Amino acid sequence: MDTVITAGRVLPRPSAPVLDGAVLVRDGVIVAAGPRAEVLPLAAPDAVRHDFPTGTALAGLFNVHVHLAFDASREMLDHFQAGTSVADARSRLSSMLRTGVTTVRDLGDRGHLGASVRESFSDEVAPRLLVSGPPITVPDGHCHFFGGAVTTDDAIRALIDANAEAGADVIKVMASGGQITEGGADMWESQFDARQLSVVVSHAASHGLPVAAHAHGADAIEAAVEAGVSTIEHCSFLTGPRSFDRRDAVASRMAAAGISACSTSSRNWRTIVEKLGDEVAQAMYGRLPWLEEHGVRLLAGTDAGLPGSVFDDPVGALELYEWLGFSRRRILEIATCDSAAGLGLTDVTGRLEPGLAADVLVVEGDPLASLAALRNPLLVLAQGREA
Numbered sequence: 001m002d003t004v005i006t007a008g009r010v011l012p013r014p015s016a017p018v019l020d021g022a023v024l025v026r027d028g029v030i031v032a033a034g035p036r037a038e039v040l041p042l043a044a045p046d047a048v049r050h051d052f053p054t055g056t057a058l059a060g061l062f063n064v065h066v067h068l069a070f071d072a073s074r075e076m077l078d079h080f081q082a083g084t085s086v087a088d089a090r091s092r093l094s095s096m097l098r099t100g101v102t103t104v105r106d107l108g109d110r111g112h113l114g115a116s117v118r119e120s121f122s123d124e125v126a127p128r129l130l131v132s133g134p135p136i137t138v139p140d141g142h143c144h145f146f147g148g149a150v151t152t153d154d155a156i157r158a159l160i161d162a163n164a165e166a167g168a169d170v171i172k173v174m175a176s177g178g179q180i181t182e183g184g185a186d187m188w189e190s191q192f193d194a195r196q197l198s199v200v201v202s203h204a205a206s207h208g209l210p211v212a213a214h215a216h217g218a219d220a221i222e223a224a225v226e227a228g229v230s231t232i233e234h235c236s237f238l239t240g241p242r243s244f245d246r247r248d249a250v251a252s253r254m255a256a257a258g259i260s261a262c263s264t265s266s267r268n269w270r271t272i273v274e275k276l277g278d279e280v281a282q283a284m285y286g287r288l289p290w291l292e293e294h295g296v297r298l299l300a301g302t303d304a305g306l307p308g309s310v311f312d313d314p315v316g317a318l319e320l321y322e323w324l325g326f327s328r329r330r331i332l333e334i335a336t337c338d339s340a341a342g343l344g345l346t347d348v349t350g351r352l353e354p355g356l357a358a359d360v361l362v363v364e365g366d367p368l369a370s371l372a373a374l375r376n377p378l379l380v381l382a383q384g385r386e387a
Contacts, residue, residue: 001049002026003358004211005379006036009366012352014332017368023057025358027368028384033057033352040159052362055378058332059351060102060127060359061314062300062339065233065264067148068092069103069109070305077180080110085169093304094289095312099125100374101191101347102342102359103380105130107212115167115281119196123196125385130343132212133163136263138191140180142214147251156196157203164207170202173197173229175213176220189215189239197227210344225253229341231299235261237287244283246290255295259344263288266302266309267316269323282290289324299342300335315374328368358384 003025008019012033022039024031025046032039068089069348070076096104104127106114114131118270134148136159150156160171173301175192177185185191189341192200195215204211210230214222219235225232232254239245254261263283273281292298302317303309314335321331340350349357380387 002044003050003381003384004040004043004047004219005050005052005057005360007052007057007362009056010352011036011056011332011368013337014329014368014369018276021057023352023360025381025384027356028099030309030352030356030358032354039356042138049363052364052378055362055364056136056351056361056366056373057362058367059349060380061100061335061352061374062103062200062316062343063096063101063300063302063304064105064231064299064331064339064343065107065262065303066096066104066311067108067303067305068106069113071307072308074307074311076269076305076307077145083105084112084113086116089113090120092301092311093117093121093126093129094365096314097125097380097382098377099312099314100361100363100377100380101127102132102380103128103343104205105170105290105343108135108143108146110134111387112166118161118167125382125387127382128349128357129133130169131167132172133166133168134159135214136160137172138173140176140183141191142176142181142184143247144184153199156199159205160200160209161206164209164217168209171200171209171211173200173211173213174324175215175224176277177373178216187236188240190217190220190234194223194226195222197229199247201228210269218247222247222250225243225250225257225259228235228257229259231260231262233262233301234264235287235291236284242280242283244287246287248294251291251294251296254291260296260297260299261291261319262301263298264301264303264321265317266304266306267319268308269317269320271308283322285320290319290325294327297342298334315371318374319371328371331371332367
């Protein structure tokens with residue numbers, strides 16, 4: 001069955017808007033996207049029609065860093081320890097789809113919850129879900145409560161083997177400490193050195209899996225880049241509670257190696273600006289335009305599930321980039337095609353182009369004129385299926 005979407009604007013890519021456009025979908029795949037006059041003749045006479053004369057059609061959004069095991073409340077760790085049901089995690093994933101997010105990467109759970117959630121949606125509409133399973137950490141280290149603590153190289157390999165067997169799409173390693181684990185390493189302190197991280201990368205590669213490194217500390221980032229991970233999560237370049245060391249050589253190496261960075265900033269960024277002031281906030285978030293200047297690919301991810309990092313407000317997170325001076329075109333690219341590239345999905349999704357999955361978001365208004373348009377979804381297709 002053919003589905004035709006017509007809209008006042010179609011964005012095959014954010015840099016190439018088409019006025020009075022259309023998208024043709026067949027069997028979950030995009031057949032054509034462009035001017036209405038060129039697309040409509042390709043559709044079957046009985047095609048299902050969706051017409052949005054004042055709307056904009058674009059590729060579905062990405063959130064490449066979430067934790068479906070957490071509920072975004074202040075008591076999220078207590079609630080997690082009490083047990084997260086598949087039904088709870090399903091509800092969080094579905095709420096993301098309703099806001100136009102069609103590809104999600106879960107970067108840490110216990111007992112392979114993410115894989116169970118994905119399996120539970122086998123016959124239902126849901127975002128594309130990539131999962132890591134329990135992240136690799138040290139005893140009593142950051143997020144040890146997920147069950148991924150290791151002490152030896154053999155233990156690292158065994159955990160990677162177990163995650164791969166359970167259906168992991170990516171291996172997560174806690175290269176530095178973090179802020180939600182009492183008694184563990186501080187955010188700027190390293191948990192693994194470059195040699196150990198190289199063991200992670202090489203053994204993950206034996207399963208055909210990329211590695212995502214949680215790394216706030218400047219030393220941890222440098223070690224992760226040296227080891228050849230695929231993405232740096234947070235990428236804060238911290239050296240202390242409010243001190244930073246942006247290393248130009250490390251950023252340049254990231255760009256040359258195609259290592260992407262995810263800021264993991266949610267809509268909470270506004271609260272941080274109000275609490276810490278513009279100067280400290282610029283020092284913290286200024287790494288993003290700095291990474292952009294060095295040619296590092298940026299990915300859209302919010303750490304959804306942590307306190308205040310809700311699952312259903314991708315726009316609130318993207319507005320950080322506008323505050324930092326990014327153009328709306330670049331912001332949409334980060335949220336779609338760039339994130340697809342960073343996850344190795346360029347040939348799968350992230351653009352409205354023939355042969356790619358029909359992950360389509362239609363919103364009222366023009367997000368190139370105002371990101372607020374993304375808050376008004378009119379239609380969401382996930383691999384051609386209507387949410």
